[in-house]
Amino acid sequence: MNILVTGGTGYIGSHTTIELIKAGHTVAIMDNLSNSKIEVLDKIEIIAGKKPAFFPVDLLDFDATLKAFKSSRFDAVIHFAGLKAVGESVEKPLWYYENNIEGTINLLKAMKETDVSKLIFSSSATVYGDRGEDSARLNETMTTGVNVTNPYGWTKAMIEQIIRDVCGADPKFEATVLRYFNPVGADKSGLIGEDPNGIPNNLMPIVMKVYLGKIPELTIFGDDYDTEDGSCERDFIHVTDLAKGHLKALEHSKPGVSVYNLGTGKATSVLSIVNAFEKISGKTLPKKIGRRRAGDLKSICADPEKAEKELGWKAELSIEDVIEDTLRYLGNCE
Numbered sequence: 001m002n003i004l005v006t007g008g009t010g011y012i013g014s015h016t017t018i019e020l021i022k023a024g025h026t027v028a029i030m031d032n033l034s035n036s037k038i039e040v041l042d043k044i045e046i047i048a049g050k051k052p053a054f055f056p057v058d059l060l061d062f063d064a065t066l067k068a069f070k071s072s073r074f075d076a077v078i079h080f081a082g083l084k085a086v087g088e089s090v091e092k093p094l095w096y097y098e099n100n101i102e103g104t105i106n107l108l109k110a111m112k113e114t115d116v117s118k119l120i121f122s123s124s125a126t127v128y129g130d131r132g133e134d135s136a137r138l139n140e141t142m143t144t145g146v147n148v149t150n151p152y153g154w155t156k157a158m159i160e161q162i163i164r165d166v167c168g169a170d171p172k173f174e175a176t177v178l179r180y181f182n183p184v185g186a187d188k189s190g191l192i193g194e195d196p197n198g199i200p201n202n203l204m205p206i207v208m209k210v211y212l213g214k215i216p217e218l219t220i221f222g223d224d225y226d227t228e229d230g231s232c233e234r235d236f237i238h239v240t241d242l243a244k245g246h247l248k249a250l251e252h253s254k255p256g257v258s259v260y261n262l263g264t265g266k267a268t269s270v271l272s273i274v275n276a277f278e279k280i281s282g283k284t285l286p287k288k289i290g291r292r293r294a295g296d297l298k299s300i301c302a303d304p305e306k307a308e309k310e311l312g313w314k315a316e317l318s319i320e321d322v323i324e325d326t327l328r329y330l331g332n333c334e
């Protein structure tokens, strides 16, 4: 297939592009490089053997977006482009609503105008909202868009609704919504990994910067939760497993909206992933226990059974793989 990947120079998009090229697809990336670097294209070429075409386009620019669509005949779109920092979304909500929602509307309009009707959308476990004790194992039948805790999460819940409505109005439109849990790790080549512009917000990119000495110490946000070791638990999924889920979603795409969790089904605590990182790297990280972070939920874990049954997809890589691949990538960053 000829596939347009929006946000394809970013973390998950670049890893997915590699898997798409390896599987024989032709890929074009559309990205405004607001949170990624153009050099990723060369790395993709080294790893996958082919450089994707590149449109340096901001999805907020409808004319440029449509022009890119008219310049090629895409069979499908995988839509990663968006802003994703939870804390920043609380400070700059309008920017998040504009970028994520208007960007998606422009994309959908350009798809409609050029008769492209297959979409895969990057959603997030955050759409399940704060469900108290019920957060532990989330499945696709649960309600979403209730008690969502930040504007970023609301953009995902709202975009899911927009996609449902677009499918409702066009019986031939095929949309797959993938709800990611916590993506971590790097391609096993060690050539690409998570490399956000600016100060990172997520656990692993912070651990990586502490390891490299670029951030003085790691703060673990709370060790007084009602969990086995007191720290929060998350479903950490290797980014390559996640990337492969998109290939399966493409293969099984069908008219209407299909929704799948992409997670491992296993919760790992913050303390235990940090301990594993120290053990495998052989380096003790400067760290302290801090206060709970506002808005954090105690434990979040996917029920990934639907993706296994319907897509034949299952996460295969372990936390050890995540850390070894991350360290290989860091070795190339030093």
Ligand code: NAD
Residues within 6 Å of the ligand: 006, 007, 008, 009, 010, 011, 012, 013, 030, 031, 032, 033, 034, 035, 036, 057, 058, 059, 060, 079, 080, 081, 082, 083, 084, 099, 103, 122, 123, 124, 125, 180, 181, 182, 183, 202
């Ligand atoms: P990322 O920031 O590395 O990649 C997103 C890419 O989109 C970046 O390259 C950025 O430059 C581009 N972009 C942003 N706004 C754009 C616009 N208006 N026009 C064109 N390009 C634009 O993020 P990621 O971690 O790879 O996430 C990809 C997708 O997955 C996002 O939609 C994110 O919300 C979603 N997601 C991520 C996580 C996570 O923890 N990483 C979890 C759940 C869902």
Ligand code: UFG
Residues within 6 Å of the ligand: 084, 086, 124, 125, 126, 180, 181, 182, 201, 202, 203, 204, 206, 218, 219, 220, 221, 222, 232, 233, 234, 270, 293, 296, 300
């Ligand atoms: N954490 C720390 N110290 C840090 C950073 C994070 O202890 O410096 C802890 C957090 O408190 C949390 C865990 O590590 O318990 C994971 O935090 P992240 O910020 O890495 O990830 P979140 O689970 O908060 O959020 C992620 C994505 C969201 C997505 C959500 C879905 O960033 O986009 O998963 O579950 F919506």
